[in-house]
Amino acid sequence: MKQVAIAGIGHTTFGRHAGRGALELEVQAARAAVHDAGFDPAAIDGLVTDPGAAQGVIHGIEPHHLRLGRALGLDPEFSGTEILGGASSAASIQRAAMAIEAGLCSVCLCVYGDTALSSAGAYAYGRGDEAAYGFFGAAGLHALAAQRHMALHGTRPDALAEVAIAAHAHAARTPHAQSRKALDLAGYFASPMVAEPLRRADCCLVSDGAAAVVVCAAERARDARHRPVRLLGMGQAHRLGTFSNPAHFDTLPAARCGPRALARAGVGAADVDVALLYDCFTIVVLMQLEAYGFCAPGEAGDFVAGGRIGPGGALAVNTSGGLLAEGYGGGMLHVIEAVRQLRGEAGERQIADAEVALVSGHGLGMNTHATLVLGR
Numbered sequence: 001m002k003q004v005a006i007a008g009i010g011h012t013t014f015g016r017h018a019g020r021g022a023l024e025l026e027v028q029a030a031r032a033a034v035h036d037a038g039f040d041p042a043a044i045d046g047l048v049t050d051p052g053a054a055q056g057v058i059h060g061i062e063p064h065h066l067r068l069g070r071a072l073g074l075d076p077e078f079s080g081t082e083i084l085g086g087a088s089s090a091a092s093i094q095r096a097a098m099a100i101e102a103g104l105c106s107v108c109l110c111v112y113g114d115t116a117l118s119s120a121g122a123y124a125y126g127r128g129d130e131a132a133y134g135f136f137g138a139a140g141l142h143a144l145a146a147q148r149h150m151a152l153h154g155t156r157p158d159a160l161a162e163v164a165i166a167a168h169a170h171a172a173r174t175p176h177a178q179s180r181k182a183l184d185l186a187g188y189f190a191s192p193m194v195a196e197p198l199r200r201a202d203c204c205l206v207s208d209g210a211a212a213v214v215v216c217a218a219e220r221a222r223d224a225r226h227r228p229v230r231l232l233g234m235g236q237a238h239r240l241g242t243f244s245n246p247a248h249f250d251t252l253p254a255a256r257c258g259p260r261a262l263a264r265a266g267v268g269a270a271d272v273d274v275a276l277l278y279d280c281f282t283i284v285v286l287m288q289l290e291a292y293g294f295c296a297p298g299e300a301g302d303f304v305a306g307g308r309i310g311p312g313g314a315l316a317v318n319t320s321g322g323l324l325a326e327g328y329g330g331g332m333l334h335v336i337e338a339v340r341q342l343r344g345e346a347g348e349r350q351i352a353d354a355e356v357a358l359v360s361g362h363g364l365g366m367n368t369h370a371t372l373v374l375g376r
Contacts, residue, residue: 004097005221005228006374007107008037008214009336014178014327016117017208022055023071026113029210030072037214038225039107046078046105046215048095050088050330052114053123068111078105085363086278087236088112089211089331090370094234096215106217112332113210123206136195138280139203141365143195146283148249150197152298155286157197159301161188163282164201164324166310171321173311173349178205178327202282204323211332213339229342232356233265233373242365252284253369254291254360262292262358265373269293273354274341275315276334278362279322285309288360289317316341316351331361335372342376 010032012025026049034041051064064081078099082088089112096108116123126136135141149155164183171177183201191201221228235257242248262268269292277288286300294315295303309317320326320337327333338357340346354376361370 003218004100004231005216005218006213006231006335006339007216007221007224007226007228008033008035008039009212009339010034010036011211011329011333011336012209013176014207014209014329017115018118020115020208022052022113022115022210023067025115025208025210026068026111026212027071029113029212030109030111033109033212033214036225038223039214043107044074044109045076046096046099046108047072047074047076048079048092048108048110049081050092050112050332051081052112052116052330054114054116054119076105078108084361084368084370086280086331087361087363087368087370089329089335090359090361090372091236093213093215093231093335093372094236094370097231097234100215100217106220108215109212110215110332111210111212112330114330115208116328117206117208139198140195142281142283143198145249145287145366146197146281149283149286152250153301155301158185159286159304160197160202160282161185162304162307163279163285163309164188166304166307166313167279167318167322167324169310170319170349171325173347174320174326177321177325178207179321179325198281198283204280205325205328207328209327209329211329211336213332213335227343229339230375231372232267232375233261233263235261235264235371236369238368240367242367248366251297252287252291252362252366254288254362254371257369257371258292258360261371261373265375267356267373271356272358273316274319274338274351274357275317276322276338276357276359277317278331278334278360279318279324280362282324284362285317288362292358311349319346319349319351334359338374342374
């Protein structure tokens with residue numbers, strides 16, 4: 001995996017962009033990433049996209065990479081769209097890396113974009129008759145996972161609160177974060193219940209915005225404007241049975257692909273300086289801490305206690321605020337924060353001497369997971 005690197009990053013602001021379409025935002029982010037890399041736009045010969053939830057619903061079956069490719073004026077040698085929910089951004093970089101290693105392209109643009117906040121009904125879907133009891137959308141699904149974790153391991157709501165509080169504390173140090181408002185324990189428990197035990201503070205933001213990354217062959221990255229970040233290892237795992245599998249809510253597919261990706265990179269969990277863990281809901285962060293080996297199964301509640309994953313804590317998790325507070329960037333903002341940390345460009349939130357970053361993507365009905373291990 002050392003033959004592939006990330007050479008450029010770019011993103012729009014995240015929040016509400018009334019009157020601006022997703023393609024317009026994606027073009028802005030894509031151009032920013034290419035400029036950050038210092039490459040001539042004509043060098044882009046690959047395009048992989050993550051269209052987000054709203055675009056997939058509203059724009060029908062036309063592949064997203066066709067629309068965005070036209071808007072960017074690209075005729076690439078390699079192209080495609082990832083539809084793996086929250087794992088799509090990480091998976092798009094994996095697809096780009098495989099294409100580069102196979103010689104199908106040399107400089108691939110990976111782009112996420114959506115206008116879910118301005119698109120009515122983007123996440124408004126029930127899950128059968130059970131929606132009347134709170135089983136509504138992704139919140140209801142992950143509420144079951146939280147209930148299961150509590151039943152199996154005695155996890156307390158305070159552990160969920162620790163994740164949310166840490167995310168907002170990190171976002172307070174992130175100038176572009178959508179939500180920089182501080183959150184304390186009282187504020188967490190004052191947050192209204194969405195689907196027990198998940199409160200509003202346990203749920204990620206909904207955002208309009210776009211983010212992009214330039215992936216290229218390592219030798220090509222030597223010409224980049226900034227120090228490139230190497231892709232050291234990667235992995236995917238999927239569990240497709242969902243409710244037909246009685247153990248579906250016990251663990252994540254991350255427990256399979258996470259250790260493999262770390263091993264491919266030649267590192268372990270103890271070597272990770274910054275963990276950018278997909279945080280659509282606080283419970284997913286707890287489950288990933290266990291799945292990746294930062295702590296044993298059932299110990300995540302104790303692991304995060306006392307601000308351990310917040311600023312100045314023992315493990316730097318989601319240092320930009322993540323989906324819970326930075327903005328919903330489909331997982332691509334996690335990649336960008338990892339790159340900034342490894343470049344040493346994270347400003348006030350910079351982790352000293354960061355050399356290894358772990359990035360995860362978690363998607364669909366807790367069915368799919370993608371892992372990236374990046375190195376300085």
